[in-house]
Amino acid sequence: MILSVSQLTKNFGGLRAVNKVDLAIAPATIHSIIGPNGAGKTTLFNLITGSIKPVDGSVRFRDRDITGWSPQRLAKLGVARTFQRTSIYARLDVLENVALAIRSREGMTTSVWQPASAERRVRDEATDILAKVGLRGREAVLAGNLAHGYQRSLDIAIGLALNPALILMDEPLAGMSRGDRETVASLITMLRDTLGLTVVVVEHDVGMVMRLSDRITVMQHGTVIADAPPAEIRGNEAVRNAYLHGNFAQ
Numbered sequence: 392m393i394l395s396v397s398q399l400t401k402n403f404g405g406l407r408a409v410n411k412v413d414l415a416i417a418p419a420t421i422h423s424i425i426g427p428n429g430a431g432k433t434t435l436f437n438l439i440t441g442s443i444k445p446v447d448g449s450v451r452f453r454d455r456d457i458t459g460w461s462p463q464r465l466a467k468l469g470v471a472r473t474f475q476r477t478s479i480y481a482r483l484d485v486l487e488n489v490a491l492a493i494r495s496r497e498g499m500t501t502s503v504w505q506p507a508s509a510e511r512r513v514r515d516e517a518t519d520i521l522a523k524v525g526l527r528g529r530e531a532v533l534a535g536n537l538a539h540g541y542q543r544s545l546d547i548a549i550g551l552a553l554n555p556a557l558i559l560m561d562e563p564l565a566g567m568s569r570g571d572r573e574t575v576a577s578l579i580t581m582l583r584d585t586l587g588l589t590v591v592v593v594e595h596d597v598g599m600v601m602r603l604s605d606r607i608t609v610m611q612h613g614t615v616i617a618d619a620p621p622a623e624i625r626g627n628e629a630v631r632n633a634y635l636h637g638n639f640a641q
């Protein structure tokens with residue numbers, strides 16, 4: 392397993408938002424976490440990515456205990472995340488957004504203080520990453536002027552700039568048109584198939600999750616109620632009951 396979560400627990404006051412959660416993520420897979428509103432998905436995600444600390448339990452990445460590590464430390468180890476709201480700088484161009492992330496990975500200061508060769512290397516790498524996510528030809532566009540779907544692709548490019556082995560995505564399809572969702576879904580598949588990355592996705596679009604994922608973990612009231620490949624999840628009665636209004640008809 393590339394990532395293992397064991398008995399992870401987090402309380403908010405009297406509320407146990409994440410309750411003794413176990414999770415095992417296999418390398419080079421797309422593993423989705425779904426569940427109704429308030430199930431604890433985002434809290435679990437934040438516990439894994441280090442933005443909050445658990446009261447109990449542990450998170451392991453490969454052979455290392457990373458429980459409570461900061462996002463910066465995790466990034467150095469190869470764990471990246473993308474956010475529900477995009478983390479792009481709208482007033483910088485597309486290339487510069489990725490270049491910033493590369494410089495930050497390398498601990499470089501602003502470009503004027505760098506030798507030209509170092510800066511060229513950064514820009515070449517940024518250009519390569521943008522090509523991978525389908526943004527070739529859009530390097531000079533101001534990020535804020537990109538269409539919504541492309542902004543999400545840029546977000547993913549920024550994540551890739553950290554050179555991760557594992558990328559965690561918080562609702563990558565949220566608020567998108569059908570066409571944009573298809574674009575981002577293909578991109579996520581490419582991350583696994585072409586780049587060999589492991590992708591963990593928290594997502595509300597159950598229909599897309601079913602098509603996209605190798606494995607799905609379903610949460611309700613802070614606990615895991617099912618963990619299986621999509622075909623099994625589809626037929627799972629506890630999961631059906633957790634979702635009112637027949638979400639699985641999609």
Ligand SMILES: Nc1ncnc2c1ncn2[C@@H]1O[C@H](COP(=O)(O)OP(=O)(O)OP(=O)(O)O)[C@@H](O)[C@H]1O
Pocket residue numbers: 403406408426427428429430431432433434435
């Ligand atoms: N910072 C916080 N302080 C207090 N309670 C919180 C906090 N964050 C989350 N909660 C509560 O913890 C529970 C789990 O919330 P969480 O956001 O993890 O669920 P979720 O499955 O991601 O839901 P959604 O699908 O609506 O985003 C909810 O009852 C929520 O109200």
